[in-house]
Amino acid sequence: MKPAVRRTTLAVDVVVLSPRSDVLAVLLIRSPAGARERWSLPWDAPQTGEGLEDAAARITSALLGAAPAFFEQVGALSDGRRHPGDADVSVGIAALSPTGAVSPTEDAEWFPLAALPALAPRHRTIVDRAAAVVRQRVDQSPLAFHLLPPTFTLSDLQGVYELLLGRHLHKASFRRALQASYLVEPTDEWRSEGRGRPAQFFRYAPKKRRGARRGVRFDLFTE
């Protein structure tokens, strides 16, 4: 058996995620006439020499006006599941878009993650994997900050974490941990709208942290 390349068809399929009225939402595009499903993930083939994340940026910026600032691969798939363009192999990429991002073009729409329309089987798999990856990485990567505007309140931030983790967090503990991490700094702005005490806006500004070398955790296994 000698290794050899083979020609295959490849697609980059993008799962744009954004908090949308207290739910995590996915951006879908209307399928062309004749397709089996009415909606699909944004996708395309990478151009020659184009990086996969670059392709994802190109695909999504056409839909949102600006490209999301954060991408993460969720894995390549080459099983038999059907792809809308019948690509042999798909590379799934999760893209994070802040709340209140530009409203999509006419052909695209946000759907709550929990209430998606029918999708091609491979797209369904990619969405599920994207959600799983994002939830799993949320406390190893500052990914939650990319789901918020440049300045945000601590309650906003806690809300994003609760959305991703799917459970309630305790306010005091959350703030204490955040404080200890030197990840955010306060701004001069305060939230005006709404009732209740105004909240201070913060911005993501990670300071260098001294090595937090903790012991081994065996209780975080996900499989």
Place this chain on the structure above:
Amino acid sequence: MKPAVRRTTLAVDVVVLSPRSDVLAVLLIRSPAGARERWSLPWDAPQTGEGLEDAAARITSALLGAAPAFFEQVGALSDGRRHPGDADVSVGIAALSPTGAVSPTEDAEWFPLAALPALAPRHRTIVDRAAAVVRQRVDQSPLAFHLLPPTFTLSDLQGVYELLLGRHLHKASFRRALQASYLVEPTDEWRSEGRGRPAQFFRYAPKKRRGARRGVRFDLFTE
């Protein structure tokens, strides 16, 4: 802009990792005559309809006699870096092989991760990413157990963690955390060889664990 598939060349490149005399080692194969580098990662194109992990299993089982039991994608690359077979796109896959696994065939050899020979630039990137992924996932996935034989001593297990994390762990703390996790169970066997008190063999036997829902950690960010 209409999405459309394109024909590209695709390779699956496998990074087989195994602890080898107290260092993490990578399995490389001798390049065919005329190649720019003398060694390369095992690789091949996936067959039609073959899953990517299945391809990785096929590629490695030819070299090791048996296929490793654990695979994990480390990402797809489509940058301009050179691949030995000039594939447009590579899918990197990390495979874990237990200590003392079958010695490789004549064309393959183990190299310490810290002292690899020259590799094609893309292979170099894939190795680095595989090492990073494995080190990062070690306490979210029982991956360390796949680097050991079915039964092992607790010192063996701690050694693997120290290898992956690159730092010394405290024996008592390590064992207490392991105890609390219900991941291993003792066997009847005891290690006979060597001097010092004999050690009991354990096997990986994860029990159902009640939800270990901990708070958010901001101090684990890796970027």
Place this chain on the structure above:
DNA sequence: GACATTGGTGGCGAATTGTTACTAATTCGC
């Protein structure tokens, strides 16, 4: 039998975490 070597555990003080309870600043209803 003393000693070196490796395996394994008890327990203490320090740090971390979960929780309760409080204070602060604003809007709403009357």
Place this chain on the structure above:
DNA sequence: GCGAATTAGTAACAATTCGCCACCAATGTC
């Protein structure tokens, strides 16, 4: 105006976890 409701933010205590030291256990070496 003024109290209730609402949201933000903090202090402080209790329970738990963690790092570490000290020890005991069982084997080989001399």
